[in-house]
Amino acid sequence: EPEVTQTPSHQVTQMGQEVILRCVPISNHLYFYWYRQILGQKVEFLVSFYNNEISEKSEIFDDQFSVERPDGSNFTLKIRSTKLEDSAMYFCASRGGPTNTGELFFGEGSRLTVL
Amino acid sequence: AQSVTQLGSHVSVSEGALVLLRCNYSSSVPPYLFWYVQYPNQGLQLLLKYTTGATLVKGINGFEAEFKKSETSFHLTKPSAHMSDAAEYFCAVIPIQGAQKLVFGQGTRLTINP
Numbered sequence: 001e002p003e004v005t006q007t008p009s010h011q012v013t014q015m016g017q018e019v020i021l022r023c024v025p026i027s028n029h030l031y032f033y034w035y036r037q038i039l040g041q042k043v044e045f046l047v048s049f050y051n052n053e054i055s056e057k058s059e060i061f062d063d064q065f066s067v068e069r070p071d072g073s074n075f076t077l078k079i080r081s082t083k084l085e086d087s088a089m090y091f092c093a094s095r096g097g098p099t100n101t102g103e104l105f106f107g108e109g110s111r112l113t114v115l
Numbered sequence: 116a117q118s119v120t121q122l123g124s125h126v127s128v129s130e131g132a133l134v135l136l137r138c139n140y141s142s143s144v145p146p147y148l149f150w151y152v153q154y155p156n157q158g159l160q161l162l163l164k165y166t167t168g169a170t171l172v173k174g175i176n177g178f179e180a181e182f183k184k185s186e187t188s189f190h191l192t193k194p195s196a197h198m199s200d201a202a203e204y205f206c207a208v209i210p211i212q213g214a215q216k217l218v219f220g221q222g223t224r225l226t227i228n229p
Contacts, residue, residue, distance in 0.1 A: 031215060033217070035217075035219075041221075042205075042219055042220070042221040042222055043159070043205060043219040043222075044219075045216050045217070045218065045219075048215065048216050050215075055215070056215075056216055091158060091159060093217070095215075102147040102149075102164075102166065102209040102215070102217075103147075103149065103161060103164055104209075104217050105161075106151075106158050106159040106160075107158060108157065108158040109157075109158045
């Protein structure tokens, strides 16, 4: 069964360092998402991406964040200068298309720890 | 904007007892509705979804949920809890039109007592 894969599963970094989280969405999907979950809290929307551009972003997704789909298969989230409060689980998700039933398929997540 | 409310951040039931996790959404147009489960240190797994058709939907692991438009609710139930059901459960919605993002409730942690 097709699945969304994320790497790394866990990354520890120093405050101020750049981090890139990688995702391989399901191959025929068109919509891509990043969500985050701070420990013990709800799952929060960060950004959605469609047709090679951001379609929506939340207030969390400030200038320190960026997304890219560099090669037609990978979908990356970059945090330019990490802060302590960026420590969270980051989930990538993908969805088929506008006529499907809206289900998002999630990866296993990448746990980011900022020291 | 869409919002999802899960009543009760923590629910505890005995093994074999009924599980009821509550979810209400705010929308004048019923969205697509989902329940996801998150086991400890794992990702989000779809339990079940409602899009159109029969309002009682069955999911994996014996869970089911009923869409009630008049109550704007999508409560999750399971007749008999199992120890393996202990997890965090998230209700989520995505609008049929407009912004195509999944909006999550705050989650309900289900604990099963032996």
